[in-house]
Amino acid sequence: MLHSKDEILELLLLEGPDILDLMRRACEPGSVTYSRNVFIPLTRACRNRCGYCTFRSDTPEPPLLEPEDVMGEVSRAISLGCTEALFTFGEDAHEFPGVQEKLESLGFRDMVDYTYHLCELTLDAGLLPHTNMGVIGYRDLRRLREVNASMGLMLESASPRLMETDAHRESPGKDPELRIRMIEDAGRLRIPFTTGILIGIGETLQERAESLLELRRIQDRYGHIQEIIIQNFRSKPGIPMENHQEPSLLEMVKMVAAAKIMFPDVSIQVPPNLNRETGEVFLLAGADDWGGVSPISRDHVNPEAPWPEIDELRRITESAGFVLEERLPVYRKFISREFLSPRVIERIEELYPQFIR
16 A cells, blocks of 8 residues: 555656556456446536536526426336436535525425435435535535435545636635545545545646545545545536646556555546546556446536446456446445444345345
């Protein structure tokens, strides 16, 4: 395991055949996992204006998905064999007038109140909720823990300097201090958690190393991180960072390998829809999870990049010498009463016993 910034930087600065040695060091034979999910964006309203985002909207239409629409998606997902409902939406969305008016008309105070209700309905219907709603406080996390199998928040970067750049200048919720506090709060609450780092948004190699070290510090203290996403910035037409250079394949390979070496106790994910032509390379660099893959919905954050079909994902995985294995949104080692509410664990035992044997 890596213990210092200098050790990480040494790996991130490797060149030529030394990169192949790094990949061999990080790669272990075995299975590569994925979760079959439905991606449900409740609203596109968001207080942040990230320089790489096409998801948010000042005037989302509809301002908020209503319960019958959400449950229609849940029912379709169940019929297609999904196990996870990914609920996501913009940070502090309830502060937008249109969203607030809709919430009030439905009888809810804010987005946490509404999300709790939808997670209850979803859990009762037979899917396991995973919520990613940006930065929220300890009390809200504690409440949502009761009806979620896992939760998530990308760290993106531990560097406060990026708050002064095109990436995060207009995004108060991307302050790393706030995001680190929430990831730690999730640890205090024993919430199985997914987080990650966004590569290529203007950070230096030193800042990449510091971000990994920050996540390692949190994991050493709380042990609740189940998955770290190493996600590459992709340019899109019309975003403020449209002409910003994307990270190279070798930059990503070295970051994935360094992350796996540093986190032998955590799965490392590379989004397959953003890396269709290079997926096998990342598996050989230590990635061992594809994340949530949906047979029903698109990636609403990256709509230009459709999910691969499960059969294609299996072909990619097997071509690199691994076995594709389906998982739940909560990893098997976290399926216990230490990490899950009685309500959630009872539904897992009832609906998905095959995933906990």
